[in-house]
Amino acid sequence: MAFALNTYPVTFRSRFSGGKWSSEYIEKPHRTPEEEAAMSEKDRTALESSRNNYDDMPLVNYTSQYGLACFEGLKAFPQKNGSLAIFRPDRNAVRFARSMEGLCMPPFPQESFVSACVETVKRNAALGFLARYRDEWEKDSFMTADSIYIRPFTISEGGIGVNLSREPYVMVINTPVSAYFSSDSCDAVVTDRIRATPKGTGWIKACSNYVISALAKSEALRDGYMECVFLDATYRSYIEEGSSCNIFFYLKSGELVTPELGDTILPGITRESIIELTRDRGLKVSQRKISIDEALEETKECFVSGTAAGATPICSLTYHGKKVQFNGGRTGSLTSDIRDTIKGIQYGRLPDTKGWLVPVV
Numbered sequence: 001m002a003f004a005l006n007t008y009p010v011t012f013r014s015r016f017s018g019g020k021w022s023s024e025y026i027e028k029p030h031r032t033p034e035e036e037a038a039m040s041e042k043d044r045t046a047l048e049s050s051r052n053n054y055d056d057m058p059l060v061n062y063t064s065q066y067g068l069a070c071f072e073g074l075k076a077f078p079q080k081n082g083s084l085a086i087f088r089p090d091r092n093a094v095r096f097a098r099s100m101e102g103l104c105m106p107p108f109p110q111e112s113f114v115s116a117c118v119e120t121v122k123r124n125a126a127l128g129f130l131a132r133y134r135d136e137w138e139k140d141s142f143m144t145a146d147s148i149y150i151r152p153f154t155i156s157e158g159g160i161g162v163n164l165s166r167e168p169y170v171m172v173i174n175t176p177v178s179a180y181f182s183s184d185s186c187d188a189v190v191t192d193r194i195r196a197t198p199k200g201t202g203w204i205k206a207c208s209n210y211v212i213s214a215l216a217k218s219e220a221l222r223d224g225y226m227e228c229v230f231l232d233a234t235y236r237s238y239i240e241e242g243s244s245c246n247i248f249f250y251l252k253s254g255e256l257v258t259p260e261l262g263d264t265i266l267p268g269i270t271r272e273s274i275i276e277l278t279r280d281r282g283l284k285v286s287q288r289k290i291s292i293d294e295a296l297e298e299t300k301e302c303f304v305s306g307t308a309a310g311a312t313p314i315c316s317l318t319y320h321g322k323k324v325q326f327n328g329g330r331t332g333s334l335t336s337d338i339r340d341t342i343k344g345i346q347y348g349r350l351p352d353t354k355g356w357l358v359p360v361v
């Protein structure tokens with residue numbers, strides 16, 4: 001499975017209490033990765049599950065009861081020289097602090113965020129839990145390459161009445177990950193559901209937002225699509241996002257369009273990286289409203305972007321039962337170019353001219 005939970009042994013935990021953050025690294029039970037791979041499935045599952053259990057944390061809390069929490073997702077990429085590098089953790093640090101503030105939590109300091117990401121990856125790697133570079137990934141532009149997923153998140157203190165969190169925990173776990181979308185389909189469908197509303201929490205990487213996304217995505221998968229696309233809540237006509245990724249349309253006019261940020265769109269780090277990279281090449285890139293009608297009429301290529309997705313082509317969009325295919329159903333050249341460029345930088349095959357990679361070891 002592409003995104004199975006196998007928490008690496010070392011986890012970061014911090015707690016806000018008495019006006020300050022107190023942090024620790026916790027090493028959970030493990031053997032060597034090779035020994036674990038050789039265990040029976042039952043024993044291995046039990047060991048892996050034990051790394052996901054914390055009996056010194058409250059079960060009943062504002063997160064488990066009301067979904068009050070936010071999270072981040074970023075990756076460490078194995079490099080050819082055997083090292084690991086994290087892609088733009090400083091940007092996730094900024095977003096995480098903003099998300100926490102948006103949920104009225106004390107923001108987690110940005111330097112602590114970056115060092116917790118670096119340090120968990122480093123400590124897990126020292127125990128042998130890491131991803132190793134493989135030359136054969138270069139043949140398909142890292143489409144099937146492995147990486148280490150870093151998941152920072154909040155959990156509230158114990159409590160039962162609807163409330164905000166004054167003394168949250170911040171955790172950072174690492175888990176292995178390989179390619180995200182299965183490649184058998186590249187069709188997307190416009191969902192009727194509403195992910196985010198004006199004045200709501202759509203701009204926050206808030207856990208509660210993902211219930212709607214998961215419902216819409218499972219309906220799309222059930223109906224044979226790879227992805228769903230949300231329209232705005234007010235006019236039901238402007239494109240917003242995919243289920244948990246941003247979306248781009250390369251129009252016949254040569255303009256690359258992605259919906260403008262506001263309070264309903266999640267400001268993706270991949271999104272901002274793609275905007276910067278394509279602008280550098282002299283492409284006209286616009287962050288603006290794009291209606292579903294314009295998108296269906298004018299699109300040459302379409303793709304979604306995110307840490308998990310990279311840049312993933314969308315080859316058709318179905319709206320009210322009508323399917324419109326882009327670029328004859330094949331991945332377009334701009335899309336594959338952007339995908340290869342992002343992956344190339346992340347896996348160190350292209351020069352990191354922007355200083356986006358933070359080395360771990």
Ligand SMILES: *Cc1c(COP(=O)(O)O)cnc(C)c1O
Nearest residue numbers: 244245246266268269270306307
């Ligand atoms: C995380 C996320 C994205 C993509 O953000 P990246 O920083 O590029 O991974 C886009 N939309 C939603 C709703 C998300 O949760």
